[in-house]
Amino acid sequence: MSLLTVGTVAFDAIETPFGKTDKIVGGAATYIAWSASYFTQPINIVSVIGDDFDMDELKALNARGVNTDGIEIRQGEKSFFWSGKYHMDMNSRDTLITDLNVLASFNPQIPEAYKNSDFLMLGNIDPSLQISVIKQLTKRPKLIVMDTMNFWMNIALDTLREAIAMVDVLTINDEEARQLSGELSLVRAAQKIHKMGPKFLVIKKGEHGALLFHNNQVFFAPALPLEEVFDPTGAGDTFAGGFIGYLAKTNDISFDNMKRAIIYGSAMASFCVEKFGTEKLKGLSTEAIDERVNMFIELSQVDIELV
C-alpha cells in the first residue's frame, strides 16, 4: 500500500552524554520514511528544504523506494535546523537552537500523484498544515495517523483540536495526553481524547513503552531495555514510521493488527536510539528487524493457563 507522509526534513545538531554531532540529517518525515521503508512502498514525502541540504540523503531515500519529488527545494534559503542537548538520564533535553528557516513559510502542496495515497502519516507540524494536507487529498486514506506535541496545545489548541477530529490515530506522549485531556489518569485521558475524534490513541512513554487505546481496549508494548541509549532523537518518529509502515504492508487496520504494528514500531525505535540520527536506520535488514521483534516477544510474552 502507498504511504504519504508530511513533515520536516531538516538538520539537527545533537549533544548527548556519549558525544556530539555536527549538522546531521533529521526531521520527522526523514525518520518516518526510513523506518516505514522496511515495510511498504511507495512512500511519498511532502516537505520543504533549503539548497544547503545534502541531496545524497534524498538519493539514499529514493533507493529505498521513497519518492522525494514532493520535497520543495528553496534556492537561496536554508533548511530547518534544530540543536539540542540531552541530560544524563536521556529523558529530558534542552533545545539550544531552533532556526525555522524554510519551515517558517511551509505550505505543503500535495502532488497530484500523491493525492490518492492509501495511508497518511502526518508528522508533527503546525496543525493548520496538517488540516490543509487532509483537505487536498482526492481520496480519504484508509488510515490517517497524526503526531503532534505540547507546543501546539499551548499556542494553537483550537486548530489542533480541529486537526485531531479529522484523524484515526493520534500519537502523543503521556504528558501531552494529560495536558490535552486535563486528566491525570491515562485511562481517563484516552476516554476524553476518543471523544475528540480519534478512534485510536497511542501514548508514547519513551523508555517506559507505549500504550494503544481503542474504545475500552488497551494494549501495552514495553520499550526494549537497552544497555545504552545513545541518542533518543527521532525515536518517536521512527516508532510512527514502523507502526504505519507495518499497517500499510499488511493492509489491516484492526485492533489486533495494530498491536503487532506497535511491536514493530517499538522494534524500529529501539534501533534508532542505538546510534546518532538516522545512522542505524540506514543499514537494517529484514532479518535484523525480525530478530529484534523476537526480542520483544521474549520480553513480554508469557504462557499462562488459568486453572
Next chain:
Amino acid sequence: MSLLTVGTVAFDAIETPFGKTDKIVGGAATYIAWSASYFTQPINIVSVIGDDFDMDELKALNARGVNTDGIEIRQGEKSFFWSGKYHMDMNSRDTLITDLNVLASFNPQIPEAYKNSDFLMLGNIDPSLQISVIKQLTKRPKLIVMDTMNFWMNIALDTLREAIAMVDVLTINDEEARQLSGELSLVRAAQKIHKMGPKFLVIKKGEHGALLFHNNQVFFAPALPLEEVFDPTGAGDTFAGGFIGYLAKTNDISFDNMKRAIIYGSAMASFCVEKFGTEKLKGLSTEAIDERVNMFIELSQVDIELV
C-alpha cells in the same frame, strides 16, 4: 508449599488526593501475607507489634491460613506507626511521621515450627535482621526473596550487600537499582546486581510495570492502566506476596514460571491500589484474581508470526 515471611506489621495513616485515613493496619508482612494467602498455605509470619494492635486483624489473617504465632506482642508498647501524604501524581509522597516504637528493638526469633519453611519472603527491614532470619533456618528454603529500600543503601550498605549475597531474588525499584549498582542503564544495573549474588532481580517501576532479570534474559510485565489509583501504599509488598505466593503454590522456580508469578503479583498489586490499605485485598475471590490476570494477558499478549 509453606511460606515464611518476616517484616513489619504496623499502623499507617495515609493521605491521598482522594481522602485520608485514621490509623489503619499496614506493614510489609501484612500485605505480603494477605496477597500470598490467595495462593498458598500455610503462611508463617514473624513480626512484632504492641498491645495497641487490633487482634481481630490477626484473626482475619488466621482465617486465611496465616499462622501469626510468630508475631511477638509486646505488652505496654506501641506498634510501629507510619504516616504519609501522597502528591497529586501518586508517584511521590512525603513521610509525615515515623514512630518506630516496637520496631526499634525488633530481633526476629524464628519459631522451631517455621524453621524449615519452603519459601522465604524477607520484607523490607534492617538487613542485619534479614541475615539473622536466614541464619536461624534449619533448612535452606527453595527460594529466598528479599525486598529492601534506598534507606539501607544510605546507612548500612555493607550489611545490605551481605544480605543481598544470601538471597535468590532481590526486589527493588528502578531508582534503587541505579543507586545500588551505580549504573543508569537498568540492563547494566541488573548485570552488576547479579554479580552481588541474586540470580534473579525484580525491578519495580510502579505505574510503569516491573522487569525480571535473570542472566541475559529479561521479562517485562506492565502495570494495569487504572482509571483511578486510590492509595499506592503496600502495592510493592502486595506484588511480592503474589509473586512468591504463586511460586510456592506451583512449586516451580524456573524463569518461565517466574514470568507468570510476575503477572500474578502485578494483578494483586492492581487490586491493592484500588482502596485504602488492605481493604481490597481482604475480599478477593479466585475468580476475581483470574479475571484480573486475564486483563493483564489482554493488555500485553500479541499474536505475531514472523514472515
